[in-house]
Amino acid sequence: MDLYDALAETNLSPAEQEKRGELMARKPYVASKLANIEAMEERGEISPIIRLEKSYLCNFQCTHCSAEYYMDRHLEKVLQTKENRKQMTLDEVRLLSKEADELGLARFVITGGEPLVMRDFEEVVQAIDPDRHYVITDTNGWFLDDEKARWLKDIGVEKVQLSLDSWIEEEHDNFRNKKGSHKRVMRAIKSAVDNDLNLILSTVLVSGRTKAKEFEEMCKFCTDQGFGLYVSYAKPTGSCTDHPEFVITKEDADLLREMEKKYNVFTHMTPSYGSNKGCITVKGIITITSTMEITPCPYIDMSLGNLRETSMKEILARGMRNPWLGPHRPDCLIGEDPQFIDLHTKVTANYTHLPVPWGEGFSDENTLQD
Amino acid sequence: MSENLFNEYGRLVPESLTNAVYEQSRRYFLCDAPSTDLDDIYSRTCNILGPADDLTADDFRGRIEKILSSLESDPATKGITAGVHIPLLIPRMDIDDLGSALEEHYLPAVERAFLQRLPEAEFSNETNGLAGKLSVRDGSRHGQLLEKLAKQSVVGVYFPAMTEYSVPAAVEQIQRMPENCLLTGGIDLCAALIAAPDALIRKDGYPPTFWLTAIQGESENICYHFEAYGYNLKLYRRAHLGQTSEYWWQGITVLG
Numbered sequence: 001m002d003l004y005d006a007l008a009e010t011n012l013s014p015a016e017q018e019k020r021g022e023l024m025a026r027k028p029y030v031a032s033k034l035a036n037i038e039a040m041e042e043r044g045e046i047s048p049i050i051r052l053e054k055s056y057l058c059n060f061q062c063t064h065c066s067a068e069y070y071m072d073r074h075l076e077k078v079l080q081t082k083e084n085r086k087q088m089t090l091d092e093v094r095l096l097s098k099e100a101d102e103l104g105l106a107r108f109v110i111t112g113g114e115p116l117v118m119r120d121f122e123e124v125v126q127a128i129d130p131d132r133h134y135v136i137t138d139t140n141g142w143f144l145d146d147e148k149a150r151w152l153k154d155i156g157v158e159k160v161q162l163s164l165d166s167w168i169e170e171e172h173d174n175f176r177n178k179k180g181s182h183k184r185v186m187r188a189i190k191s192a193v194d195n196d197l198n199l200i201l202s203t204v205l206v207s208g209r210t211k212a213k214e215f216e217e218m219c220k221f222c223t224d225q226g227f228g229l230y231v232s233y234a235k236p237t238g239s240c241t242d243h244p245e246f247v248i249t250k251e252d253a254d255l256l257r258e259m260e261k262k263y264n265v266f267t268h269m270t271p272s273y274g275s276n277k278g279c280i281t282v283k284g285i286i287t288i289t290s291t292m293e294i295t296p297c298p299y300i301d302m303s304l305g306n307l308r309e310t311s312m313k314e315i316l317a318r319g320m321r322n323p324w325l326g327p328h329r330p331d332c333l334i335g336e337d338p339q340f341i342d343l344h345t346k347v348t349a350n351y352t353h354l355p356v357p358w359g360e361g362f363s364d365e366n367t368l369q370d
Numbered sequence: 371m372s373e374n375l376f377n378e379y380g381r382l383v384p385e386s387l388t389n390a391v392y393e394q395s396r397r398y399f400l401c402d403a404p405s406t407d408l409d410d411i412y413s414r415t416c417n418i419l420g421p422a423d424d425l426t427a428d429d430f431r432g433r434i435e436k437i438l439s440s441l442e443s444d445p446a447t448k449g450i451t452a453g454v455h456i457p458l459l460i461p462r463m464d465i466d467d468l469g470s471a472l473e474e475h476y477l478p479a480v481e482r483a484f485l486q487r488l489p490e491a492e493f494s495n496e497t498n499g500l501a502g503k504l505s506v507r508d509g510s511r512h513g514q515l516l517e518k519l520a521k522q523s524v525v526g527v528y529f530p531a532m533t534e535y536s537v538p539a540a541v542e543q544i545q546r547m548p549e550n551c552l553l554t555g556g557i558d559l560c561a562a563l564i565a566a567p568d569a570l571i572r573k574d575g576y577p578p579t580f581w582l583t584a585i586q587g588e589s590e591n592i593c594y595h596f597e598a599y600g601y602n603l604k605l606y607r608r609a610h611l612g613q614t615s616e617y618w619w620q621g622i623t624v625l626g
Contacts, residue, residue: 044591044609276606328608328615368396
């Protein structure tokens, strides 16, 4: 059976099959790795998306930012300290790309901060190697015009994840603390589509928003336009630590699952391509911070290990045997589980420089009674 | 066997198991105790699965009461009734192929019962097909149920008492239980979900998954479980790989 036949037997939608088929023609190695993920999972191997936080530089200061506590501006202005740890180099990105490839991992998301303000963005994409990995970039959309979208496609970026936090212009701009940002997102959507970049919008769900008219309008817009809306629950970490009222309820989660029936909307717990992982910590996503620490999700500031000291294979195994992260749970660990949220808040409060090192937050001694 | 094997919540306390299990539970994933109105269960099951010609409603009630009183009279098993339990009835049936029987008869019945209880919700089978793929897991004792079912209608009680056990730990544990305690399979779990269609639906917290522990797919590592997705109910296939999760509940079916 060749890859095209294998593709036809997967649970992909016709539109997704067409995209994968097109990717096979251009990047057969990447496409074959993506097609192999289901078989890997069956063998108990995992293939998380790697979120790469090489730089935290950002032109925004959003109310709900999960990375704010990693940023120089926070360390210097709020904590009166400095980032004195060794930062990720391009050589380390190259090594990381190779190590991930050897484990069968196939997807990198360049995130931050705002990736499109990184001076070495193109070098980072080349260090990841777009012929070896499927490369995605997050962006707030501010700089994503036609020229930038064309450039992204040319250098090997396949997909853009664009943040939009309210369908109402004023609300989005207020949430993002940046006037004009909603208009820039609308421009970025058009530029991404016009330049054949795959696109998903991402939005933060705060408590009660599932019942808001603007949220349903955003869901409808994405569905009508043919791209997905990735909904990320607000988590009480980073800038959002001061907004526990943002944390969603079970009703919000259930209502969103109902909306998945009607709209092209999904969360990180939504089963996809026949795989039902629930919360995707470790199994479906990891974050690599600028100091080479691996955390199990973008919002959990506790490390599973540092790649300068421990292999990725062992770090992923630590995550999979940790009872909090484990093989399967239906809810968002850091967004919904009050006991873990409390533990995380208490542990991280003792540190100026995040994430909390392996052994001091997560460890092999963790129990659910912690 | 005399000491109480169960804790105050009806959880079978794991003891010296070699396979993966959480020794303690923080009781984060919970199942609300379903209604156990025996007349209601008898009539719904007969309406949906077909009549139990060899068993009246009074017979059913008497046999369930006997199962429960027998468990309660034994100090070792007395504690099991403190936990979630669902009386069930399976009208007599010849089973040639477990997967086909589930797909063609029992899962559609679960769907009917579920939609009668929650008309706005959905039920779906997400397994990519079961026919010809299922077998009885070694050590599960589930064969006893299938043998009995071929001869007569089966009465039992489902106890999801092995909370946070891996599949192999459940197999290991069941060997230490009385002979009439079987690992729960597909048909008996379907019957339990016909008896209590909304057992896995919770609005104020997350429910666990109920596993068809006694059934395996193409290999020992493949098992199946029912799982709520919001207000909806789904059946999933999973490579469990001997792992455990606090979200995974294995079950015991006691026949009477």
